[in-house]
Amino acid sequence: MEDNHHEYTQLEKNRLEKAARLREQGIEPYPHRVQRSHTSQAAIQAFEALENDEGAEAVQATLVGRIRSMRPMGKLVFAHIEDGAGRIQLFIRANDVGKEQLDLFKSEFDLGDFVEASGEVFRTRTGEISLRVNEFRILAKAITPLPAAKDEVTEEGEVVRHASLTDPETRYRQRYADLAINEEVREIFRVRAGVSRALRDFMDDRGFLEVETPILQPIYGGAAAKPFVTHHNQLKQELYLRISFELYLKRLLVGGYERVYEIGRDFRNEGVDRTHNPEFTQIEFYWAYADYNDVMRLTEEMVRYVAEQVTGGTTIEYQGNQIDLSKDWQRIELKEGLIELASIDIDEYPDAESLAAAMRAKDMKVDPKAPRGKLIDTLIGEFVEPTLIQPSFLYNYPRDISPLAKNLPGDSATVERFEGFMAGFELCNAFTELNDPIEQELRFQEMGRAYTDEDEERHPMDEDYLRAMRYGMPPNGGFGMGVDRLTMLFTDKANIREVILFPHLRSRED
RNA sequence: GGGCGCGUAGCUCAAUGGUAGAGCAGUGGCCUUUUAAGCCAUUGGUUGAAGGUUCGAGUCCUUCCGCGCUCACCA
Structure with a gap:
C-alpha cells in the first residue's frame, strides 16, 4: 500500500494558496466563533411578513452557509449560500462593502466555502429575496471543489440539475459529497x-x-x-x-x-x-x-x-x-396462493422428493439437498412474491x-x-x-x-x-x-x- | 460465484485502430440587479492497473481492481 499522503490536484493547490493568502492578511480561514441571527428561511419569512407593512423596519440579518453559486459582475457579486434550511441569495456590492472587500470575495472565496454575511434583507429587481451584504467573513475554506452541480430553476419553480455527481460508486464512497450537492x-x-x-x-x-x-x-x-x-x-x-x-x-x-x-x-x-x-x-x-x-x-x-x-x-x-x-x-393462504399461481398443491407432495419432482416438471432448477420447506419458499419467490404489488x-x-x-x-x-x-x-x-x-x-x-x-x-x-x-x-x-x-x-x-x-x-x- | 455492461480532466460526457476533445468548474481579463448570468482568452490527462497484438491502442486480446444490471445465494 502506498503512503496515505494525499496528492493535491491543481484545483486544490489553488485553494490552499487562497487560504494562505487570507492568513497573510490576518484572516483566519477557519475561525472558532460564528454569528448567526436567522436561518436562510427564517430571514426570508421575516422579510415576507413585514414586506407590505409600510412602517416596518427593515429586517437585519446575519446568515451563514456554504457558497453554492457565484455570479460576479464587475463591482457586484451575486452568490447563493445554502444552510440547513435552504438557500438565499447574497447581493454583495462595492458600494456596500467597499472595493477591497469585494475584490477579496471575488479572488479568495470559492464554491463550497462556508461564510457568514450580514446586512439587510430586500428584494432584487427580479424579485428574489436576498441579503444586501455589508459585512462578510469566511467561516471555513473548502480545499477540494465539490463535484459541481448547477441548478436551474425554471419559471415553474422546477429545479433542473445540470451535470451533478451521478456515479453511484463515488456517491456512496463519498456520501458527504453526494449529500452536499444533491439536496434530494x-x-x-x-x-x-x-x-x-x-x-x-x-x-x-x-x-x-x-x-x-x-x-x-x-x-x-x-x-x-x-x-x-x-x-x-x-x-x-x-x-x-x-x-x-x-x-x-x-x-x-x-x-x-x-x-x-x-x-x-x-x-x-x-x-x-x-x-x-x-x-x-x-x-x-x-x-x-x-x-x-x-x-x-x-x-x-x-x-x-x-x-x-x-x-x-x-x-x-x-x-x-x-x-x-x-x-x-390482501390475505392469501400460502397453500391456496401456490395452487392459484404455481398450480401446485403442496398437500399432494408431503415430502421433499415428490415436491422437487413436481418442480422439475415445471422446468425449475431444484437444489437436490433442499428440505421441503425450502422448496416451498422457492415456489413462493418464483410464482407468488413478484405478483404481490x-x-x-x-x-x-x-x-x-x-x-x-x-x-x-x-x-x-x-x-x-x-x-x-x-x-x-x-x-x-x-x-x-x-x-x-x-x-x-x-x-x-x-x-x-x-x-x-x-x-x-x-x-x-x-x-x-x-x-x-x-x-x-x-x-x-x-x-x-x-x-x-x-x-x-x-x-x-x-x-x-x-x-x-x-x-x-x-x-x-x- | 456465473453472465452482460461500464471505468477518459474536479463533475457530466465525446473521440472508424491514426495528433485525446467539449460543456461546466478553475485561471487571467471586461462587466453595479444576476440567477445554468454573459463576452474574450486560457490551464488542466499515467484514458482504473499491468501485460500483449500492431508501424501505431482510449479503441483489439489476457489478467487484475472497482462499480452497475442480472442469475445463483439469502426461511
Whole structure:
C-alpha cells in the first residue's frame, strides 16, 4: 500500500494558496466563533411578513452557509449560500462593502466555502429575496471543489440539475459529497428519520417498551443466516454479531414485560445486492397474549400510520406502481396462493422428493439437498412474491423452515406464520411464537439435522433460551420488518444503498 | 460465484485502430440587479492497473481492481 499522503490536484493547490493568502492578511480561514441571527428561511419569512407593512423596519440579518453559486459582475457579486434550511441569495456590492472587500470575495472565496454575511434583507429587481451584504467573513475554506452541480430553476419553480455527481460508486464512497450537492439525497434521510420516529411513536402509543439487547452474542439465532464472527481478547471468547433480536426479546416476555420492541442493526454475512446490505435495520416486537392474526392487524395499522406521518397520505407510488395502504391487506393462504399461481398443491407432495419432482416438471432448477420447506419458499419467490404489488399477507408456512413458530392447531406440518409483501418484495415476517419449551427443543434438534455440521446456517442450540422458556413464556405474537426496505418504499428507491447513508462497498485503495 | 455492461480532466460526457476533445468548474481579463448570468482568452490527462497484438491502442486480446444490471445465494 502506498503512503496515505494525499496528492493535491491543481484545483486544490489553488485553494490552499487562497487560504494562505487570507492568513497573510490576518484572516483566519477557519475561525472558532460564528454569528448567526436567522436561518436562510427564517430571514426570508421575516422579510415576507413585514414586506407590505409600510412602517416596518427593515429586517437585519446575519446568515451563514456554504457558497453554492457565484455570479460576479464587475463591482457586484451575486452568490447563493445554502444552510440547513435552504438557500438565499447574497447581493454583495462595492458600494456596500467597499472595493477591497469585494475584490477579496471575488479572488479568495470559492464554491463550497462556508461564510457568514450580514446586512439587510430586500428584494432584487427580479424579485428574489436576498441579503444586501455589508459585512462578510469566511467561516471555513473548502480545499477540494465539490463535484459541481448547477441548478436551474425554471419559471415553474422546477429545479433542473445540470451535470451533478451521478456515479453511484463515488456517491456512496463519498456520501458527504453526494449529500452536499444533491439536496434530494438529504431528503431521503429525512424521510428515513421520519420512518424511525413514526415506528417508535406507534409502538410507544400502544404500550410497547423500547429495549436494547446484545449485538455481540455468544450464540446467534432467530433467523437462518450466516453471522459475522468476532473475538473478545480478554475473555478469549468467540462472539457473533446478531442476525436477529428475536431470542433476546422473547426472554423479556419471560421476565414479565408484556410488550417489547427494538429498532436496531442486524448483521448477516451473506450476499450483497439491491435489497441486501451486510448490516441493516430491523424493527422487531413481541406482544404477549396476541397471535399472528392480531399481529397482522397491527402491521396494517403500523404501516398505514408510518405512511401518513411520512408522506401525509396512504397511497404511495413505488417504481411506477400505485400502492394503496388505506385498505386492509390482501390475505392469501400460502397453500391456496401456490395452487392459484404455481398450480401446485403442496398437500399432494408431503415430502421433499415428490415436491422437487413436481418442480422439475415445471422446468425449475431444484437444489437436490433442499428440505421441503425450502422448496416451498422457492415456489413462493418464483410464482407468488413478484405478483404481490398491493399489500398482502401470505400466511400458514411450512413448519420445517419456521423453527420458532407455533403449529397450526391440528396440522403438524404448518405453522402460524405470515410474511407481508408489497411492491413485489418481502417486507416483514411474523408468527404466533412457539412457547412450549419441550417442542422448542425438538425443533432445534430438527433444524440441526436439516443442515450439515459445516453449514453456517445451521441453527445452533440455544440452551439459555430454552431455560428461559422453561420458566414459562406467555403466548405471544412476534414481528420483524426491515426498516431499510420500508424506507425504500416511501422514497421510491429500488436499491437499498440509496437509503443507507454509508452502504458497504468493497475496500479500495485510492 | 456465473453472465452482460461500464471505468477518459474536479463533475457530466465525446473521440472508424491514426495528433485525446467539449460543456461546466478553475485561471487571467471586461462587466453595479444576476440567477445554468454573459463576452474574450486560457490551464488542466499515467484514458482504473499491468501485460500483449500492431508501424501505431482510449479503441483489439489476457489478467487484475472497482462499480452497475442480472442469475445463483439469502426461511
